[in-house]
Amino acid sequence: MPRGRQAYYIASIACCCATGTRWISISYLRHLIANATVPSAKHHRLTARHHRARPSICTSRRLRPSRSFRHFDTHTTLINAIGSPSLAMALARLLLGPAGLAVLLAAAALFLASRAAGLGGGSSRPRRFPRLLLPRLVLPRRGGRPPLPPGPPGEPVLGHLRVVPAYGPEYAYMRWSREYGSDVLFLRVLGQPVVVLNSVRAAVDLLDKRGANYSDRPRFVLFEVMGWGKTLTFLRHGPDFRTHRRILQRSFQKGSIVQYQALQCRETAVMLRGFLDRGPGGGWDKALRRFATAVVLGIGFGIAIDSDDDPLVQVAADASYALGHGGAPAGTPVDFFPFLRWLPRWFHDRSLRFARDWRWAIRGLHDRPFEAVLALAARDRRRSLIKEMLDQREAQLARGETPELTHDDIKGAAGAVFAAGQDTTWATLLVFVLNMVLHPEVQDKARRLLDEVVGRDRLPAFSDRPRLTYIDYIVQEALRWCPVSPIGVPHRSLADDVYNGYWIPAGSFVYANARAMTHDPDTYADPDAFNPDRFAPPAGGEGDGSGGGLGEPFPSGQFGFGRRVCIGKHLAEASVWIVVASVLSTMRIEKARDEHGNEIEPEVELTQGLTSHPKPFPCRIVPRDERAAELVRRAET
Structure with a gap:
């Protein structure tokens, strides 16, 4: 994808967030990325104006989100003041609440848009790192690798953090395994890949037969806090x-x-x-x-x-x-x-x-x-x-x-x-x-x-x-x-x-x-x-x-x-x-x-x-x- 078009798409996401759009979706963002026609500046201004007037409706019939979309709120006041150190604690607390997804996406989109368009740091050259970060948020993965295992839809930035229940996740994994017809599920939590094995066959094949590759543990910070030492x-x-x-x-x-x-x-x-x-x-x-x-x-x-x-x-x-x-x-x-x-x-x-x-x-x-x-x-x-x-x-x-x-x-x-x-x-x-x-x-x-x-x-x-x-x-x-x-x-x-x-x-x-x-x-x-x-x-x-x-x-x-x-x-x-x-x-x-x-x-x-x-x-x-x-x-x- 040309860098100019990439910068436009990043800016489009930022615009949706910063203009107060109340309803936005992962599918809508993917549609923006896949759309080959770049609307005019006039269309962009009209869209933003219409979002402010009617925040629950997308003006473009072609890009109208369906009822199955996942929605989230945006909070422009906090976004505008995101650089204030005095708000760091309040922001961190908010990120784990219901509005956290909106804040993370809007802040990341605004920052990446300015960098990609050459508006940040006094440089006119687009930066390379948005190209590395944005695919984790909204772009489908490309390349020569095999596909990831199936799994439920997540949310931008947070992934499946709020999708997987904190207590009794095993029941949700069982349900998704039946729904997707796979004994191996894939999720991503704040960028961390998570694989769930729901059958004895898959567990034996990976954890037993390939044990050398799966013998490590993650770091369990919660259990460290709880007092488990060298256990x-x-x-x-x-x-x-x-x-x-x-x-x-x-x-x-x-x-x-x-x-x-x-x-x-x-x-x-x-x-x-x-x-x-x-x-x-x-x-x-x-x-x-x-x-x-x-x-x-x-x-x-x-x-x-x-x-x-x-x-x-x-x-x-x-x-x-x-x-x-x-x-x-x-x-x-x-x-x-x-x-x-x-x-x-x-x-x-x-x-x-x-x-x-x-x-x-x-x-x-x-x-x-x-x-x-x-x-x-x-x-x-x-x-x-x-x-x-x-x-x-x-x-x-x-x-x-x-x-x-x-x-x-x-x-x-x-x-x-x-x-x-x-x-x-x-x-x-x-x-x-x-x-x-x-x-x-x-x-x-x-x-x-x-x-x-x-x-x-x-x-x-x-x-x-x-x-x-x-x-x-x-x-x-x-x-x-x-x-x-x-x-x-x-x-x-x-x-x-x-x-x-x-x-x-x-x-x-x-x-x-x-x-x-x-x-x-x-x-x-x-x-x-x-x-x-x-x-x-x-x-x-x-x-x-x-x-x-x-x-x-x-x-x-x-x-x-x-x-x-x-x-x-x-x-x-x-x-x-x-x-x-x-x-x-x-x-x-x-x-x-x-x-x-x-x-x-x-x-x-x-x-x-x-x-x-x-x-x-x-x-x-x-x-x-x-x-x-x-x-x-x-x-x-």
Whole structure:
């Protein structure tokens, strides 16, 4: 395109904004760019005059916008004073509000128009940089690259910042994936390319098979504000990431978690006794929380939890709340504008205010257990992951060497242990309890199998697992029905890539939408229903007598992909399995009753953030009978 015509088109956009046009659209701007005929100056003046008189109508019949256009307001007063430093703070606040799009577009258009026309800086030569910037706003991309994946229309400058919901984006991605008929979506947020993978096949092809290119992470500014330090889940790819992963993998790989089975069985017995002690409706959720916290603190720190009301249980509860309500990672304004974290509180949006308000919870998770272990003499520390790291550090210092791990590294590893084990276990157990309330027939079927395999004189053990495949089905269905991390933590591509004919730019944020994968109607019949039998082999298949199912695959994606797969996957699944088997063997999970004796139907509501789990709901957990209650009282703790 000749520079003179380019300058005219930029000026046309500026004119539409600066003359007070109330309604303008992306499609209209594209039409301006594509229009090969440059109207006369008289036409331009008449158009501007008509816009001032009738701001909602475009005078040119040929360029009249349709009803489907996206509209936005312009504010010429602020535009005229945009160079005033005194307005910088007000402008920054406005940019994140409803009028932000208009201000950004109008300011950019006026500035670029003056530069392109040679009116700025005393030069008569058109500048080259508008040619580089404008295509990101309104021009279609040209060149020899393959096309980008499909996606919904965005807005100039802001892209999809206001199109993608801040909470529950996984549902929007599922809807768009169906609408555009593609399991790979492309969005752009303030110039940052974002790719969303909505199928297991796409995630495996890119994040697993091409893991070297997708092993990096973006910078998570919001989580930095919230207090997450050197935590493996959020570390960028590099030496720190490799060191932390090497240390944690030793303790949490599938073959290593067998050493924790005695602890898991003991804490399960304590949990069952807590159900008895608290009564039918009293604090069953605290007993579940204590179990998940005790297992993680025992493995990670060598700390024993004495009761459901232990202060460290509340520390874990506070951190889980912060994780479940903090917003999607790398999807909030401060992640794109890091300077926002330093502005006054009145400027902060909801996510940034929440992060600052709950920073104490995440820091408490890192600091309090670590300080409890550090306060003990080396000989008094119980065997644990943190003890091994502290002993290694102290031995290196004693030899005069520079320690491989700092205290911040060790605290970060502790945070990773929590994120990998405690929250995943607790959230999945909540899903299990909720669905047992809603589906008593599942309890009855599991109980018959447990009585046949285990009997009534002991609690289930891990050695029974090969013969209790229906319990595995229940665990996997709980993980599928409500994936703990529905949108996952985004990867970041290191280099340009091409997948199925689509171009994925370097530096893209790549999300694996676990919610879409676990609720794919092409894979799972009636995906919103809780049905453990979906995993059973069809009639005539091999198994434990639970054939006649749908033969559907176990879910994938709820623990991540590639080099960023959750290190606590096997520990969390084992913890959930032993609890599910033990609770169904000895307890009944029922609907709560009101003061008139009527059953209360629980509402299915899920939290939306980095993690997802059911919001509080009423229920009763009671012994099957006196024989089961006596078995729980006699169990070793």
